[in-house]
Amino acid sequence: MSLSSLSALLTPISLPLASLFAIPMLSSWSTSLNLVFFSLTWTTIAMTYSPLQLETFGPLFLRSVLYLMPSTLFLLFDLLVPSLAVELKAQGEIALPGRQRGGTRKVRRVVGWAVFNTMLAVAIQGGIEWLVTDVFRMRSLLLIKGSAWSLNHLPNPWSLVKHAVLGLVVRNTLQYYIHLYILHSPSGGVLADWHESWHHSIQVPYSFVAAYDHPACYLLHRFLPIYLPAILFRFHIMTYLLLLAVFSLEELFTYSGFSVLPSTIMLRGMARRTDAHMMSQGKGNYGSIGVLDWTHGTTLGADVMDDVREEMDKHDVQEKAGRAIDGAGDAASGFGAKMRNKTRKGRGKK
Incomplete structure (x- = not known):
């Protein structure tokens, strides 16, 4: 998909969504005014666009802006300025994408399939929403419009926090057990073979590798753990988009291979465990946060408690x-x- 066609596809909703997320960050107004304008902007979006449009273009916008585009910038930096990039890579020269097995041809394959998988997940979510709302004439799987008496269509603050924590816990739990007992298990069958020959054909990760896998493995490991709890507990679309934004940035940074990362609690430890997982061909570190690895004894190298102590000492x-x-x-x-x-x-x- 070309940049011009992607831009045209995002046009119906990208500007309102951009303004929605930009208002709290770029304005110098008070918190109460920010909340008022945030509420008005979301009300406009919710009243203007159908659930199908919101559930398709919202994830498409976030995945493009927070994962695909930054991953492209990181990759261009690695390829065009390798002498500087190598100084920022945790694993040194072997972490440069162009220096790994397969060279630039392999890099093109990784990028192509990563973009395809990302778009496939968005298309499947949009297709499910289309079947539910337009074909079967049922209510949307995610809570979008709110009740008839809701003027701003915003989620209840308590529900947003509760569902966000629930989504985080369920997603990380599902990813860990799917990763361990299916994708890295002899009983995983063809899925385990695909995961090893696709995802683990890369020795040291770069951001696009997070989405580089056989499409079946990608949907099972990356898409379903996010989407299933959202529809089972019927999250508000704002909660789902918030989680999708967080997980997109997590994949971007933890697979980047950089040793210099934003000062987020335990983010460097997550990236270090991702490197160890890839370089060991999947011998451990099956969860993103590391809590279940620590509980089950599948951690390679420093565990999540070491990261907590490091953060405490740093601050x-x-x-x-x-x-x-x-x-x-x-x-x-x-x-x-x-x-x-x-x-x-x-x-x-x-």
Whole structure:
């Protein structure tokens, strides 16, 4: 798909969605005003576009802007400025895409199939929504329009938080067990063979590798763990888009191969475990966060608890907590001394 055709495809909804996500980040207004304009923008989108359009173009926009386009920039940086890129790669020169087995021909294959798989997942989601709403005349699988009395069509804040946490937990749990017991198991059959010959034909990852797999394996491992909990618990479309944005950025950075990453809690550890998983041909590190690997003893190298301790040391959490406790103790002692002095003075007056 060319950039011009992709741009034309995104036109109906890309500008409203862009303004929706840009308002809180780019404006200098107060939080309450941001929420008002955010609500008005989403209300306009929800009232203007059909559930089919929202459930197709929303994920298409997010996957394009937060995964495919940045992955392209990272790859161009690796290929065009290898002398600088190698300094930022955690595994050094062997992490450069053009220096790996298959060279640039393999890189083109990886990019082509990664784009295809990403678009396939979006198309399947749109196709399911079309069957449900247009063919069978049922309600949309995701909550989009809200109730008839809802003016802004926004999710309840508690429901958004609850479903976001639920989606995160279910997605990571499904991915871990699918990865371990199907894609890296002798009983996985043809799916395990496809995953090994496709995804694990890459020694050291770069961002496009996150979506490079046989389409059946990609849909099972990447798409279903996100989409299934969303439709089973009928998430609001905003919650689903929020999760999709987070997971897109996670795949972008943890598969990038860079040692310099945004200062997000445990993100560097996730990227380090992804490198170890790929370089060991899938001998461990089957989950993205690492909690289930730590629980089941399938971690390669440093585990998630090491990442937590590293983050705590980096931000001096223990020292700050100690100072806060000491400060609270001093304040309590001072308050107690003042109260005792007042009591003595009161007794003296009597």
